[in-house]
Amino acid sequence: MPDAIPTAAIMRLARGLRVSRSVFETAFDEIGARHRAPSFMQLAETRNQIDPLPAGAERDRMDFAAAMERANADGWLVAFVFQKFSDLSAGVSDDARPELQSMVNAHQHFAAALDVTTGTMNALRRCCLILSERPDPNSPGKTIADELGSGFLIGPHLVLTNHHVVAGLLDPVTGTPKPDAVPLVRFDYHMGQRELVPPVNIRGSPDWLFTASPSVPGASAETAAALAGHLDYAILRLDGRPGHARGHYDIAAAPAPPAVGVGLELWQFPKGQPMKVVGNVRAPAPQGLGIDADPMPPRIHYLMNALHGSSGGLVLDGDKRPVAMHDAGFEAGALGGDRVNRAIPLALIARHAGAALTAELVRTPPRLYWSPGRALPILGRTQLQEHIHRAIDGRARIIAVLTGPDQTGARRPRIGRSFTHRVLSACLPPDRHHVLLIETSQIDPDPFVTARRIVGLMGPEARVELPGASGETTLDADATGVLVDRTVQALLTAAPGKTVWLMIDDIDADPIGTQWGASDYLVALYRRAVSEPRLRIVLAGLPKRLEGLGDLQDATLVEYLAAPPGPAELNAWIEGVLTRDMPPDEFSPRLAALLRDLAEAGLAAGDDMVPPGCPTEALARLLTRHAQKAFLGTGGAP
Structure with missing residues (x-):
């Protein structure tokens, strides 16, 4: 509650007002209703019973003072003066003007200009329109995007919106996504199509519904308990990580919503229009809910315009900090009392999503923009980075970088295959990983020569662990048996406690002969990586998928490298390095x-x-x- 205004200041203001009784009454009752205060007429009659005065200017001033004294005692006089400043200041006397202005000043918050401008830019980049696609009946093979609501980034690949926004994509019984029902999100939708900043569409991932809490069932009364148990949110996974470049909100760090009467902003896509923003103040909750005394109520209410499509919109405070998510609009006669526009505090959503959300964010790898030592920028190769981190976790053991021929069938020029080694080194902390690089020009038809060259990358002393050709069995048997065992043993022994990554580069430049003994040896080494926890294989420059190795497909991740980084990759790098959060x-x-x-x-x-x-x-x-x-x-x- 704001500091009380001295009685003498209230009396000076009341005597200096030049507004009519009806103007004051209308303004007072409008703000008073939000605070469940008695009407101006009731307060005036109570005062007149104590000190009767004839109708006229003196009685008006005393009634004005009595009403403002009550508002002061209840803690909303400053909000009343702030919101009705233009009405009250009309013709105010010179003596009263300082009192009026001082009350306005007491209500206003000094926001840092840098926070406001940066916060605005962040909201422009992080808010998105939620859509669903359906077949176009008039154009076979094409789709129509229907607007569902609003949302915003809360992780590199996570978008927060209302549960009721995506409810149509879910099975009403199980609450799980319907087959082939995938949301689409649209960023940079500010003013229609623009050449330099066109809207960007990103589909949800196959497992797009991360977690959710449904809205209150339509037939149920929206009591405080019902609202607390139905937070009406859904967290969507995207097929991509736009939050790396755009930034995202940490809802676990969201502050509590501001007090009643303090300003808020709602960023939204009403009726699917380009992004709009509207501001006003927080209002008291409907009387039937009884939640105003709760410092973190299940909903906050406000006087901000919203339409269909605004659900899921971002609510910011005066410092442009995220505090809530819009979830419902005005509804007269709703169960529990007339409903004004409202939102769900983000801190409650973060608490409800809990450890699952934290774990999802922790295991989401950061996007890397520089190679080790900041020697070179990493442009593009985001899919490779994803694959590397999945392989770190053991969800895959082999990474294949495919670089097919061009339209004429000729080998493509170097388009970043050798850069794979730099990306590997950037993603893999050297205290836990060891990366080896060998080009196919160093692969010898003799598997024993090839094995010595691979193990020799660990240092001369590692080679002594390898056997020579035994002469007791065939070369193939040695290559796929004892030689592979000794190779893996030598590599892991030379890098104690670390995962060894063997990268074979330029495979399309110097193909490995399928009839070579080394070919059988390498294939056996690939298979060993599937079962060896500390061994990974990276194959760069494959012209096509590995043939005859169907049993390795589930353990293999593939990156299709068809062209060098283009404008989109450069733009993403500039966003991530030069502009994000700046x-x-x-x-x-x-x-x-x-x-x-x-x-x-x-x-x-x-x-x-x-x-x-x-x-x-x-x-x-x-x-x-x-x-x-x-x-x-x-x-x-x-």
């Missing part, structure tokens, strides 16, 4: 520093079109060559 005023300095470094790099490379030692000229030429194409329209017109 205040908008830092965007230009960061971009300027990047462009200047590029220009100076051109000088260092000996660009003969630039005067030596002139980075300004180099930068101008860099922009001349590239800015028009990147930022301007045809013919150079903006």
